[in-house]
Amino acid sequence: MKKQIVIAALTFGAILFGTNHAQAQNTATTTVNITLNDVISIDAGSTAIGNTVDFNYATAADYNSDQTVTKANSLKVTSTKNFNVKVKAGGTSFVNGTNLIPVSVLTIKAATASGTMGGTKNAVVLSSSDQTLVSNAPLGSALTLNLDYTIPASKSSSSDILGKPAGTYTQTVTYTATAL
Amino acid sequence: MRKFIYLFVFFILTGASSILAQSISMSPTRLFFTGSPGEKVTQTVTLQNSSDKDYVFNLNYKDWMREEDGNKVYLDAGSSKTSNASWMSTLExxxxxxxxxxxxxxxxxxxxxxxxxxxVTNSMLFFTQLPQQADQAKVQNGIGIITLFEVGLHIFYTPPGNQVKSLDITNISELSNDHAAERKVAVNIHNDGNTINDATVEFELTDTDSGKEIKLPAISISMLPDSNQTVQFSLPENISGNFLGVVIIKMAGSNDLRVGEKNFKF
Incomplete structure (x- = not known):
């Protein structure tokens, strides 16, 4: 009988201890904080990052026709907010020593298959001031934009280009991405 | 079984590598400062280069304003009434x-x-990629374009006393357009509070005859105090009938809503 009482007491104690123990475990809480920061990024695979777009004028036909260079994945942007892309030239002219070609000979616009980037896309006649290429593009990851760089025949057959001394005329074109 | 495990690990790794794609990123994209006149306040911005190439950025400031259509316009530093570009500095x-x-x-x-x-004052800090020796045009005779990249960091200053977050719907109207296929409804919004206000604007149309609802994609906005913005919603092609249009503005960081209604006959 005594034995049974001891067993019962031990069992009761064990149950109490067990529940207490279990309760102690139940009340332990952990706070999980998820901090989200805004990010905007351009993929280094973008052809618009330290890359070049070249137009070559070698024959009469080159001067008399529209020349278009399509750059796939010109821009690959990841943004946690809607964003805009603007474009500007580093100066008013393509420069070859003292010889100049105005940057306005070049038009930049989204290619017909423009990629995964949304928003309103505009054709931009290049200048040294910021112009909107894409406005209010919805946020997303690795959004691509394929661009057409065009020099129309009306420019290449004009005195803007025709008759200029041979050589390489260069200028920088900067794409600016900002969140909404 | 082991094959499946390998396959699973492979998918995880390829998935992770696509997330860690080689890129140059800036975080955050906006800095909100507050403090009393005379105080110096600092915040940090992080540039991350996960590519295999070094990048050099020039830091420069500009002013900016938002036109009514939401388009941002950059101006020379110090030229805007609300510029704080001259208050800003970085070590380099x-x-x-x-x-x-x-x-x-x-x-x-x-x-x-x-x-x-x-x-409330504002400006923008630009990180402009500088061309390096490797970035040279390859063309021999012709035009060579060197493409570079720039990111803009919005900078805002809000005085500590400014706490009123409020937007007002000032008008809802159908834009007159010759092309019936491209109908649009414009919602005019005014920030009548005294803080920067991020919000989403939703627009729903209910056919008053059939009860059918059309919910258009929401548009995000960010407005400076005392500014106006017009948000345009493109309507579905060939919409016709009597509709009740409801505009709902949800302001970030607040449970406050703004609701506007208007009847339309398309």
């Missing part, structure tokens, strides 16, 4: 972010002792 004017590394840039704002205790 150019930063090199080596390959596979992260750079933290401390951005300081010295709030002038004479600063207004009620005016």
């Amino acid at each position: 004017n150019a930063v090199t972010v080596p390959a596979k590394s992260t750079k933290e840039i401390v951005v300081s704002m010295q709030i002038p002792a004479t600063a207004s205790k009620s005016a």
